[in-house]
Amino acid sequence: MTYCVGMKLNRGLVFMADTRTNAGVDNFSTTKKLFTWNVPGERAITLMTAGNLATTQAVISLLDERSKAPSDRSPTILQLPTMFGVAQLVGATLKEVIAESAPSGQNASSFRASIIVGGQIDGGEPRLFLIYPEGNFIEVTDDAPFFQIGETKYGKPIIVRAYEPDMTFEDAVRLLMVSFDSTIKANLSVGLPIDLQLYETDSFTCVEEPRITAETPNYQAITQAWSEALRAALDGLPPYVRDGR
């Protein structure tokens, strides 16, 4: 599996993705799942993938190749005027790859993938979309301000409780580190290192933070402190009072 989170804040967007891929437990490796297309000052687009690796790599390659040879099929991801158009293009490309992978009549479910894509294009606001294998998509709202793909369940409760739209980037990254740590500790199919990008509204520049590994002191400090803080938080709760007999 995979674990990726895209989050919309008042000040911009946060993207975090693990890097573990596996086909069975005896065949796993590290693969980047976070990709960017950036025209400084004009557009910054970040995309994260979960699902069948052949499918997601083909989608990225197609988006990339077509942006370099725009005569093939235009406008490309580097030319589209809006983020809505980018979401449509990514959705159409994903649907096309899945359809091509599945021989006619065969169930396409093995080839499925999901994508989070977000960013900003000059003239519009920062937007964040979740793209389904069918090619359609939804956008974040104030009520549902983040998207998760892959192994989403372990790390959801803490985000649900602690997300605030006016968080700083630093607080959002710390929250996501905790969410990722909970997932990594509970599920072998999600693993370090973690890729991280921050997008500040109207900057039109993707800022890629250093990859987070098990040796990153900041990550070690935060996850270690979180383990201790959780234990302390539990110990500090009111006691359960037995009523039975």
Added chain:
Amino acid sequence: MTYCVGMKLNRGLVFMADTRTNAGVDNFSTTKKLFTWNVPGERAITLMTAGNLATTQAVISLLDERSKAPSDRSPTILQLPTMFGVAQLVGATLKEVIAESAPSGQNASSFRASIIVGGQIDGGEPRLFLIYPEGNFIEVTDDAPFFQIGETKYGKPIIVRAYEPDMTFEDAVRLLMVSFDSTIKANLSVGLPIDLQLYETDSFTCVEEPRITAETPNYQAITQAWSEALRAALDGLPPYVRDGR
């Protein structure tokens, strides 16, 4: 879905089960998923179910009816000399019900269910088993001292971090309340009220604690304090230090 946890402590066993059942979001109700067979002083057996409701109800009814009319097929759950035998009986009954529900050639996956069964029979130790739809089963070990069935992912990280074999019953219940609260807040298919049983080694008596509802002051106090403690724990972590740019 469902969320049930069975946990083995040095001092005994803890069983906690939610009560929501649903077939689609427009058809849900409250159903007990925790059942006991108790011969005071001789045996105390607790069973929790997840999966197809028709399957699990049939399993419970069969175990129950056969214990009342032991001539039908003996020994029954009230006569078997060991918990291992009880696990075998429950597994065989589950497998039998699933096989009967699925017309020949039809995929039985819609009729599947999982069961946690534990307890103690005079002459043996307290034991706890997880029974698969295929009828086979595994037992808790020191390394894997608890079983979850149903929507297991949301509530797993906190148990993984905080379980200790020498916990008191009160601390274990508090930990499980937190695990259930995280699940309930993140997934509509798991809901209050919660059933709870505590089994103290060599007591041969199931102690059923009062059902936990949204109005239970102790549950309100613990989950409310947990929300606040989590926020405080996050705020108290070392900051994330941006390195980008």
